[in-house]
Amino acid sequence: MVSYKITVKTGDKKGAGTDANVYIILHGKGIQTNKYALDTFFKNDFERDNIDNYSVDSENNIPEVQRIELWRDAYGLFSNWYLDWIEVTNLATNITSIFPAMKWIKENQRYFFNHIDTCLPQDDPFKEMRMVELQNIQRDYQLQVKVPGLPAQVKELPEDERFSFDYQFSMGLKSKIYREESQRLVMASGREWKDVEDVKSVYTTVFGVPQGSKTFNDDASFGRQRLNGLNPSILNLCSKIPKSFGVTEIMVKPFLEGRTMKQAMDDKRLFIIDLAILEGCPTVGETIMTCPFALFYFNDAKCLMPIAIQLFQKKGPSNPVFLPSDPEYTWMMAKMWYTLADSTYHQALTHLNFTHLMMEGICVAAKRNLAPSHPIMKLLNPHFIYLMAINSLALGSLINPGGSIDKDSSAGVDGHFYIIKKSMAFWRLDLHGTLPEDLKSRGVFDQSVLTGAYHMRDDALLLYDAIRTYVKKYVMHYYSADSSFTADYELQKWGAELVKSRDDGGVGILGVPNNGKFVATDQLVLTLTAIIYTCSVGHAAANFQQYDEYGAPFNYPYFLSGSPPKDKSPVTIETVLRSISNRTQLLQLMAATKVLSEKGTQSLGDFEKQLIVDPPAIKFVEEFRQNLREIGKTIDERNKKRKHPYDELHPSAIPNAISI
Numbered sequence: 001m002v003s004y005k006i007t008v009k010t011g012d013k014k015g016a017g018t019d020a021n022v023y024i025i026l027h028g029k030g031i032q033t034n035k036y037a038l039d040t041f042f043k044n045d046f047e048r049d050n051i052d053n054y055s056v057d058s059e060n061n062i063p064e065v066q067r068i069e070l071w072r073d074a075y076g077l078f079s080n081w082y083l084d085w086i087e088v089t090n091l092a093t094n095i096t097s098i099f100p101a102m103k104w105i106k107e108n109q110r111y112f113f114n115h116i117d118t119c120l121p122q123d124d125p126f127k128e129m130r131m132v133e134l135q136n137i138q139r140d141y142q143l144q145v146k147v148p149g150l151p152a153q154v155k156e157l158p159e160d161e162r163f164s165f166d167y168q169f170s171m172g173l174k175s176k177i178y179r180e181e182s183q184r185l186v187m188a189s190g191r192e193w194k195d196v197e198d199v200k201s202v203y204t205t206v207f208g209v210p211q212g213s214k215t216f217n218d219d220a221s222f223g224r225q226r227l228n229g230l231n232p233s234i235l236n237l238c239s240k241i242p243k244s245f246g247v248t249e250i251m252v253k254p255f256l257e258g259r260t261m262k263q264a265m266d267d268k269r270l271f272i273i274d275l276a277i278l279e280g281c282p283t284v285g286e287t288i289m290t291c292p293f294a295l296f297y298f299n300d301a302k303c304l305m306p307i308a309i310q311l312f313q314k315k316g317p318s319n320p321v322f323l324p325s326d327p328e329y330t331w332m333m334a335k336m337w338y339t340l341a342d343s344t345y346h347q348a349l350t351h352l353n354f355t356h357l358m359m360e361g362i363c364v365a366a367k368r369n370l371a372p373s374h375p376i377m378k379l380l381n382p383h384f385i386y387l388m389a390i391n392s393l394a395l396g397s398l399i400n401p402g403g404s405i406d407k408d409s410s411a412g413v414d415g416h417f418y419i420i421k422k423s424m425a426f427w428r429l430d431l432h433g434t435l436p437e438d439l440k441s442r443g444v445f446d447q448s449v450l451t452g453a454y455h456m457r458d459d460a461l462l463l464y465d466a467i468r469t470y471v472k473k474y475v476m477h478y479y480s481a482d483s484s485f486t487a488d489y490e491l492q493k494w495g496a497e498l499v500k501s502r503d504d505g506g507v508g509i510l511g512v513p514n515n516g517k518f519v520a521t522d523q524l525v526l527t528l529t530a531i532i533y534t535c536s537v538g539h540a541a542a543n544f545q546q547y548d549e550y551g552a553p554f555n556y557p558y559f560l561s562g563s564p565p566k567d568k569s570p571v572t573i574e575t576v577l578r579s580i581s582n583r584t585q586l587l588q589l590m591a592a593t594k595v596l597s598e599k600g601t602q603s604l605g606d607f608e609k610q611l612i613v614d615p616p617a618i619k620f621v622e623e624f625r626q627n628l629r630e631i632g633k634t635i636d637e638r639n640k641k642r643k644h645p646y647d648e649l650h651p652s653a654i655p656n657a658i659s660i
Helices: 129-140 164-190 198-201 219-228 247-255 260-265 328-369 375-383 387-397 402-409 412-423 436-442 455-478 483-488 487-501 522-541 548-549 573-579 584-594 613-640
Strands: 002-010 021-029 036-039 053-060 069-074 081-090 094-103 111-114 270-274 293-300 304-310
Touching: 002 021, 002 036, 002 304, 002 487, 021 081, 036 304, 036 402, 069 081, 069 094, 069 487, 081 487, 094 111, 129 328, 164 198, 164 584, 198 573, 198 584, 219 304, 219 328, 219 455, 247 293, 247 304, 270 487, 304 328, 328 375, 328 412, 328 522, 375 455, 375 487, 375 522, 402 412, 412 483, 483 487, 483 584, 548 584
Parallel strands: none
Antiparallel strands: 002 053, 002 081, 021 036, 021 069, 069 111, 081 094, 270 293, 293 304
């Protein structure tokens, strides 16, 4: 007679616990035990987030349990059950087998979990069962284009993708606190601002003071925003001035420290941002959206300084080039109207489309085509946690007609969707989703350019390289030869669905290597690195400074009323004050961005879903974590020397996934 210890972890999701009867059979090589009911007298088993231990005896000695067979009935009022994992230990041999589940267990359906359970489909001894499981998953994970012209998403949120109870409760509680504080402040002081100091009155102890409010009309801070703010990936090295940009040599000569424009270009000190994509962008009501050019000079003090702004694409007398030498508040208004376009681009593209929406389609396709036991699915899963759930929540409350974006921004939902649709024609995984290639395409990859100032680039490259090294080791372990790629029919189906047109039911991602037909290590490594980087580092850079930026309406306006300046006449501070969001709008935006800026899940490499249990792969994970610790130390040392420290891409500050 042999005893087995069975440890069961129920998940931390709303409704995860069950009153149903749970049964298990243990399997070994050519041997199995009888059926056992997992039950403890006078105890409520399988409660949410609980660990339950059981001891069963069998005449069959399985030294190392290879597989478990599990099912439940529909007994009780609450029979649904979310299972995290099961461990089985043979107490005679003291060998423990781990069986990750991370799924809802449906009534009267038999589930088979294998020990380690990581293999390519062509090597799986239970191929038919694997195919049946994948077919069941595909019924729950269906792709759908919910808004014409936008990325494909999951048709309906599967149960397995819902927030944990604690995570959803925490998010809801924070939102309630910020809403109540907002209502109190509006009731106390009204909607309109009395003066500039009155704006600061909303930064109570509940909200805190956003970093962006600590400067006012400061050109150096404006330049730093372009490098290390929320939208650091649209700055380009300038090699020539576009014909539609009316800036001239004479205009900018006072700001080039004795250089000509050509000399500044040759020295790689001149930079440009062109937001033509916003031309024709719809707006809410009578508000106006700019589509500006901005020219920057990197000076001897290693500060990126704005030296010229044109607010619309067609040059002419009513669309002048604004300069730092213009009247103080006229120049400030030019910067604010530029920033309105920048913030709209950030929220619609850099944040929403290029991380949340693009990655959701990739995630759904992966879950549809890669079985849970596929090593690539195990690699990606920790970086997909809560992605579908947060997107589903956002589409229901933020990005819907009459929702927060309609209330708090000039562009509104229609404007955001307008530029997202435009971006679908050019965004490529192998360019915009691949950090080194993106930097090279903009002329800013070489660290001799913007030396000591482009902190986001410098820190992000360390992290990209760490992710790529981790991914390459992992891929090479499971694909020992190029023939493994072609034999892996699940991988090939995933690649095909990634590139398949959205009109035909695919994801429609551009720039997937070899058009999704993976035949070599470097193709798969590039793809996986881009996905993991975007879901972790890329999203962190675009997300976690939101309150610090958007909470300061002079610093990063998301809404402006009135009209952009059409000439260089002096502007009063009262005009500036009337142009920003009123108290109600600002507080609504502060409440939303405060929640979005708070990290609620574990740090990069510390996975919520520990599905990688294959010993060699565990070693790669540990090496990845060690590499991240070293990067953290490097960033700490860099920040000691930086006049303006940049903490946004410290590994400890980066979640594994787009979960907020």
